[in-house]
Amino acid sequence: MTDHSAIVLAAGEGSRLRPLTKHRPKPMLPAATKPILEHVFDTLIDAGVTDITVVVGYQANRVQSHFGPTHRNVPLTYVTQEKLLGSGHALLAAESAIDGPTLVVYGDQLVDGDIIADVLDTHAVADPAATLGLIPTRDVEEYGGVRVDRSHDEPENGTTVTEIVENPRDDREYYLNAGVYVFDERVLDAIRSVDPAVGESSLIDAISSLLASESVVGAIADGVWVDATYPWDLLQIADDLLTEGDVESQVAASAYVHDAATVVEPVVVPEDCVIGPGAVVGPNVCLGENVTLGANATVTHAVVDSDTRIEDGATVRDCVTGRGVLIGPGSTVVGGPADVEIGDSIHRDVDFGALLADYATDEGGSTFVPGAVVGADATVQAGSVIRGNIEDDLEVRG
Amino acid sequence: MCGIIGFVGQPGNDALDVLMTGLSGLEYRGYDSAGVALANASIEVYKREGEVSSLEAALENHQAGGQSVGIGHTRWSTHGPPSDRNAHPHTDAENRVAVVHNGIIENYEALKSSLRNDGVVFTSETDTEVVPHLIARELEAGRDPKTAFREAIGQLAGSYAIAAVFEGSETVYAARNESPLVLGIGDDGHYLASDVPAFIEYTDRVIYLDDGEYATITADTVTVTDATGQPITHDIDTIEWDAEDAGKSGYDHYMLKEINEQPTAIRECLRGRLNELTGRVELEELAGLDPDGVVTFVACGTSYHAAMFGATLLNRWGVDARAVLASEFDGGSVPLGPDSVVIGVTQSGETADTMRALREANRAGATTLAVTNVVGSSAARETDYTLYIRAGPEIGVAATKTFASQQAALTMVAASLTDHRSRELIQSLRSVANGIQQVLDDSSARAIAEAYTEARAYFFIGRGLDYPVALEGALKLKEISYKHAEGFAAGELKHGPLALVGEDTPVFALVTGGGKRAEKTIGNIKEVEARGVPVVAVTDGQTEVDRYADHVLEVPELPEVASSIVANVQLQLLAYWIANDLGRSIDKPRHLAKSVTVE
Secondary structure, eight states: OOOEEEEEEEOOOOGGGTTTTSSSOGGGSEETTEEHHHHHHHHHHHTTEEEEEEEEOTTHHHHHHHHTTEETTEEEEEEEOSSOOOHHHHHHHTGGGOSSSEEEEETTEEEOHHHHHHHHHHHHHHOOSEEEEEEOOSOOTTSEEEEEEEEEEEGGGEEEEEEEEESOOSSSOOEEEEEEEEEOTHHHHHHHHSOOBTTBOOHHHHHHHHHHHSOEEEEEOOOOEEEOOSTTHHHHHHHHHHHHTSSOOEEOTTOEEOTTOEEOSSEEEOTTOEEOTTOEEOSSEEEOTTOEEOTTOEEEEEEEOTTOEEOTTOEEEEEEEOTTOEEOTTOEEOOSEEEEEETTEEEEEEEOOEEEOTTOEEOSSOEEOTTEEEOTTOEEOTTOEEOSEEOTTOEEOO | OEEEEEEEEOTTOOHHHHHHHHHHHHGGGOOSEEEEEEESSSEEEEEEESSHHHHHHHGGGOOOOOOOEEEEEEEOOSSSOSOTTTSSOEEOTTSSEEEEEEEEETTHHHHHHHHHHTTOOOOSSOSTTHHHHHHHHHHHTTOOHHHHHHHHHTTOOEEEEEEEEETTOOOEEEEEEBSOOEEEEOSSEEEEESSGGGTTTTOOEEEEOOTTEEEEEOSSOEEEEOTTSOBOOOOOEEOOSOGGGGSOTTOSSHHHHHHHTHHHHHHHHHTTSEETTTTEEOOGGGTTOOOSSOEEEEEOHHHHHHHHHHHHHHHHTTOOEEEEEGGGOOTTSSOOOTTOEEEEEESSSOOHHHHHHHHHHHHTTOEEEEEESSTTOHHHHHSSEEEEOOOOOOOSSSOOHHHHHHHHHHHHHHHHHHTOOOHHHHHHHHTHHHHHHHHHHHOOHHHHHHHHTTOSEEEEEEOTTHHHHHHHHHHHHHHHHOOEEEEEEGGGGGGTGGGGOOTTSOEEEEEOSSSHHHHHHHHHHHHHHTTTOOEEEEEOSSSSGGGGOSEEEEOOOOOTTHHHHHHHHHHHHHHHHHHHHTTOOTTSOTTOOSSOOOO
16 A cells, blocks of 8 residues: 555643653654654655644644655645644544545654554555554553454454553553554544543543444554653663664764764764764764764763753763753763652652753753753753752752 | 746646746745736737736636646736736737746837837837737748747847747747746756746756847757857756745744744754864855955845845954945945955845846956855856855745845855854854744744734844844834834934834844943943833843843843844744734735845
């Protein structure tokens, strides 16, 4: 099958990734060096999709201005979800793009092309009301669990879906909902038929309702599926993409690397970057465009987003930075295992040196204790020791 | 003025489709009337006052006859008001030939009276109408269409890109002199247009005609000759712009899209040109350009403000420079000699006033440099040096991203010409894209615009590099909101303009940096504030200007140069939202055209 249309849901913020999402939605966070959403588009286009509708909402501007009207010559049509009332509501915003079977995916998860191909193939053979991509894994608690009836399985026809549960906590056997769907117009009625729970209309509830009257099948697929839930997941994703070779270790031609700098692969140094004399970059470092490493700066295991400057003599390990961050001269992000507080839960022993969100400024000579989180637009005065969370826009001396 | 299109298709291609698409792609060049002529056994002409959409309405009665040959025109009035009658194409009395034209025929009065003496009756007030009548006279003298066309064009003085079709012929004839004309080489046929976007949907292979050249276009061949009929060989260029670049990508207006594209445009402009390790600007394009004499910038409108920005920097870095309005640059207005460097700043590379100034500089033996956005434009081809600003196509009539890219490009030109070596400057330029993104993420311009939509007039002040930005802020607002707006050097306020201010005339003050210039501007603001005038400060917070301001448009704290480029983005957003609140036609403001190819 070729010439597929796809709808990509990219309207949500992804609040568990705050403060990285203050100025952009989760789909625009970096997976290695390019936004998650760009990987999603690439996978769709490689799978034969020739027309993409993108549902935007939270900080839509960032999506529209980054991609413009096309990606790799495939036209992008933007529709806006004016109020963020859930994934079902988001799909309704793209109603006019559903004309016969249509691929629907989330813009904030990395999905293997094989999963998409399996879902499309299964849907074409079985011709149900909806087809879901399913992944065999035990780890479904944070996501959607899908129950199936395998008693009369015919692999090409997919597997009958019997139940779909958000964040299942019981001991039953579930498949992971990969968030790759083929729907037709019937899903729209199903979304409308469901009373919005707590003001939000969920796509999962709509699928549950669809199950009651129509055939819904699952395509059980073996393929990589990655979701960034917490900021340090961005480090893991970058590691995986570099290891698997999905992102190539390389230094762009337009980057300026001083003769006396050391580049330890794998690293990605894209266009316009500057690596100063004596600097050491890598291994496992993904820089965004126009990043600067000053003289003798040392950066290891890090995702450093565009326009960030890491000044002379700074040492940065196990670190995630947003765009336009300044890490001042002589500062140290110590790196290593940490206990990190996110919302009201504490995550122990995470390999996470620090997070500095978009436009955060460190004046230099500071020490970031493992697990430090500096909010967007916050300022760290020279010579501070930073532990725990610094809120957005604050100026701190510690 | 203003845009022409032509198409000769292989049999089975509908010329009307191609022409209508082309006219939409050319609307930025003018849009007070539009028309098409389709040719086969006879010529059918459809034309209307108004935008291309009014022409579509007029075409409802058209029976699709499968004509594969035609020409089209979108007009911006120079001779005669916009009307159905004055719209192009124009024909002779017997409908044997139809002509579209962009430019001005300077001797049309003389030609008209000569034709009148022959009994020709004119139906329009345009200069263009002389052309079909001249061609008809040549036809009557027994000449074939190709010769008749060339003989007629030979009688014209002035600027023109002209295309003509003849009854019973499947050929389009074209000629160019001082107005842009480009040919497109496609698989389904061949194209001609004032600019590439008119046919980029169909082909990206093009031939740029030079002044004094003639083209004969059929479905199978394109031949270019000089005025005597001698063939001229041209290279075929490939255009790298994406046809879909013309889409609005979800924004309500091209202008807002283009404002938001500025971080990307700036990156493209700077890429490979800044070496922070050495502190040098590296412009290969300018290799060998080493001015001994005064540097003169020539430009119009927004480009003139960018030119002032460049001249200010050149002067600071030790080279005498001045910015002159291209329309004021004529014989003797500026001393020119072999030592002079003249830099033409023009987005389109076709601005008639700027082109004329550059040609005059060429004749005087000066070294000329074009700073332009359009590859292969007249400015690029007729100057000694060319620097492209790489902003990508700009569709909104009000220039936004091209101004930012011009500021960045001219900063690099100034550094390059003065051999100014500074890591601080390189860092400053490299911080622009991020600074603009910060403004786009956080701007409160929309809310402030709402507070001042009903103001009687708007004043903008700035000092140093912020002065040209103040002028540009005022120009942007007047262009798209139709409200009265003026920019002044901050220190000039007390020398006259202060008499104009009042409670219903907000003053927008640019205050960037923390130095003496900023402090002096704050002094000027106090004079205004003391008179009960609303003040909006555009500032990076390095001074206490917010104490004297009713509202603040914040910009991030950035080094000089970057701060002025970034501050301008707040004024673009302010103008956009005021015009939007007033319901203006933002992408196509009344009376204005994108590329002004008449003097």
